[in-house]
């Protein structure tokens with residue numbers, strides 16, 4: 110039995126002294142900023158002209174820590190990326206935690222450290238938060254919810270509805286890294302430590318592209334659960350277009366390819382947490398690709414396909430061995446609790 | 449993956465596609481009999497490279513798909529015993545029997561663990577000394593040796609809380625059953641994995657007795673295309689023999705030491721196949737000497753299982769090549785991988801799942 114003091118207990122969620130201590134020692138000391146510090150019922154943000162983007166996501170990944178990241182980094186980057194996919198600049202995040210009684214404090218501290226580091230990298234503050242502690246078994250270790258608010262610069266209109274035939278389809282880097290890493294970690298498959306999650310905040314690279322190529326980016330989407338295949342199919346349906354994808358141009362890390370091969374998993378269905386698909390004006394696609402290559406978030410970016418005016422929702426994959434088949438969205442998720 | 453790359457060579461695949469088109473001069477119908485062939489033909493888009501006159505249908509090569517609903521019921525009966533932990537490969541968990549699936553039993557509180565190998569199941573038994581771990585053995589010749597090895601190891605370690613519920617099957621009898629009917633096949637693409645264990649020679653009776661060209665093929669795109677070219681050549685000459693197009697893995701007599709281990713522990717038994725009924729000596733049961741590791745003798749099962757509710761699922765026809773998945777009225781509507789009605793849609797190697805996933809609808 111661990112020392113009670115070293116674990117999160119129901120007291121910590123009681124709203125009493127222990128709860129205050131937890132907030133001070135674990136959260137405020139790490140996430141401190143002028144809007145969070147007063148610990149008011151809600152944070153107050155100045156209202157900007159123009160439009161706001163608002164998003165929320167919950168994170169239940171198992172295990173909490175995995176090579177390349179952890180639930181904390183995922184919770185910040187995931188929500189920041191959801192904002193970035195609309196071309197929004199993140200302004201503030203909320204942080205809600207549901208903690209299973211008995212979680213070692215040291216684990217919680219590591220996660221909050223990671224949240225602080227990810228928020229700093231993304232350049233956004235956590236301005237409000239909440240913690241609940243539940244009985245053992247009522248939750249598994251730790252669940253996190255983050256919401257994010259972002260502002261959209263005047264004139265920026267990024268959404269799948271903007272996708273049109275002729276658009277270049279760019280993937281900002283290798284695919285499937287996150288999904289395969291978590292799966293291998295969870296099943297203890299130990300592929301020689303060569304797999305790493307790609308969790309990464311995409312807001313900086315997106316902001317740079319949006320600024321340099323006004324109107325050049327029609328849509329952005331991060332291929333998280335369901336992977337690149339599912340995301341492409343969804344966008345093809347929403348935008349009423351067809352797509353052609355060339356498999357040999359899709360970047361895939363070698364160890365990821367090998368692990369997928371061994372496990373018989375199609376990497377097109379595996380989650381990514383630091384990549385985006387860009388649907389771009391063909392007139393500037395070469396320039397966009399070059400700009401991506403100069404940025405840490407897009408070094409391995411590749412033009413993987415093109416939007417065509419065929420049957421709505423139809424995504425054709427030209428396989429690396431010169432065959433052809435349709436791509437379909439993932440059904441019957443084989444990898445629950447991946448993020 | 450160095451060794452894999454040469455079997456995924458784009459130019460080589462293209463040139464094999466030309467040769468295949470050259471060889472197919474009349475409508476030909478081939479059957480492949482291995483879930484990995486099914487999957488890879490779809491996944492690599494090889495169907496788009498086949499000439500229009502060549503039809504390749506899937507046979508009973510997916511172990512989950514051929515599992516009879518009554519056998520699923522037996523697994524569920526085992527799972528409902530509160531002293532039992534079921535250990536099984538993932539796909540089986542979602543296959544519906546007459547009273548639901550193992551996944552549903554798990555939701556109701558049964559212990560059902562997904563393992564990647566029978567050795568994992570042994571580990572599980574070590575970790576749960578107070579429970580009986582029942583490993584559901586499913587698969588053909590390829591998979592049985594590892595299960596036999598696990599039983600041998602459990603016997604050596606005198607483990608008394610590990611046993612196997614064998615649903616294992618062997619291939620030659622089911623081929624014989626299929627080919628004895630009006631099969632309308634011009635050639636058989638024989639499963640490379642099974643051949644690795646049983647050897648090329650084991651397929652000879654098929655070619656000789658049924659006058660059917662047979663080619664043993666590997667699983668990479670080049671392997672598959674090469675095997676199909678050779679099969680088309682044999683079919684063009686109407687030559688009934690067994691060609692080994694996968695010599696890097698398959699020997700004349702297979703892997704005799706692996707098979708010896710299997711026959712030490714298992715003996716032939718009549719088995720139920722979905723869509724085909726009982727086939728004589730097509731299953732493997734644990735021998736009397738190893739009775740302690742036989743779940744069927746460790747646990748009391750109801751022998752009567754109700755007939756499965758008729759859902760209209762045509763898996764039985766699909767796995768015999770009698771109809772295509774798209775010919776089933778449920779396909780893509782009431783039956784999808786997210787909500788499967790039959791095992792062919794559950795298993796990642798099933799024809800219905802492959803048709804669905806890779807867009808043949």
Ligand code: SF4
Nearest residue numbers: 761762763776783790
């Ligand atoms: S589509 Fe579904 S119901 Fe029809 S045969 Fe296949 S698995 Fe059975």
